[in-house]
Amino acid sequence: MNTEQTAFERVQGEVHRIGWRIQYRAKTLKRRExxxxxxxxxxxxxxxxxxxxxxxxxxxxxxxxxxxxxxxxxxxxxxxxxxxxxxxxxxxxxxxxxxxxxxxxxxxxxxxxx
Known part of the structure; x- marks a missing residue:
C-alpha cells in the first residue's frame, strides 16, 4: 500500500482539522455566558x-x-x-x-x- 498521501488526502485532513477547531471554539464560546x-x-x-x-x-x-x-x-x-x-x-x-x-x-x- 502506498504510504504517501495524495494532495486530496492532505487537503481533506487539513479541512477536517480546521472543522474540528471551529467546532471546539464554538463549544468553548457557548459555555461562556x-x-x-x-x-x-x-x-x-x-x-x-x-x-x-x-x-x-x-x-x-x-x-x-x-x-x-x-x-x-x-x-x-x-x-x-x-x-x-x-x-x-x-x-x-x-x-x-x-x-x-x-x-x-x-x-x-x-x-x-x-
Missing part, C-alpha cells in the same frame, strides 16, 4: 435615560428572585463569571448552577410576560 454590561456596546445609540431605565428595570426584576438565584444570575451575567467559577465560589456543583440559572431565567421570563 455574556455579561449584561458587556452587551452595552451593541446599543451605542441608546441615550443615557434609556440606559438608566434599563438598569433600573433589571434591578427590579432581580429583586423578584430568591437570594440564591439572584446571586447566581448576578455572578453569571453581571460579574461575567463562568458556571464553573460560580460553582467553585458558592461551593455547589456546576450542574446546580446551571439548574439555578435555567430556573431563574424561566422565572424572569414569566415575570416580564405578566
Amino acid at each position: 455574556h455579561s449584561f454590561y458587556d452587551m452595552e456596546h451593541y446599543h451605542r445609540g441608546v441615550n443615557f435615560t434609556d440606559h438608566t431605565d434599563n438598569r433600573m428595570m433589571v434591578e427590579q426584576l432581580m429583586n423578584t428572585l430568591p437570594p440564591q438565584g439572584k446571586l447566581v444570575i448576578h455572578k453569571l451575567y453581571i460579574q461575567d463569571q463562568t458556571e464553573s467559577e460560580v460553582a467553585r465560589e458558592l461551593n455547589i456543583s456546576q450542574q446546580a448552577v446551571n439548574r439555578w440559572k435555567r430556573r431563574m431565567i424561566r422565572q424572569l421570563s414569566q415575570t416580564v410576560n405578566l
Whole structure:
C-alpha cells in the first residue's frame, strides 16, 4: 500500500482539522455566558435615560428572585463569571448552577410576560 498521501488526502485532513477547531471554539464560546454590561456596546445609540431605565428595570426584576438565584444570575451575567467559577465560589456543583440559572431565567421570563 502506498504510504504517501495524495494532495486530496492532505487537503481533506487539513479541512477536517480546521472543522474540528471551529467546532471546539464554538463549544468553548457557548459555555461562556455574556455579561449584561458587556452587551452595552451593541446599543451605542441608546441615550443615557434609556440606559438608566434599563438598569433600573433589571434591578427590579432581580429583586423578584430568591437570594440564591439572584446571586447566581448576578455572578453569571453581571460579574461575567463562568458556571464553573460560580460553582467553585458558592461551593455547589456546576450542574446546580446551571439548574439555578435555567430556573431563574424561566422565572424572569414569566415575570416580564405578566
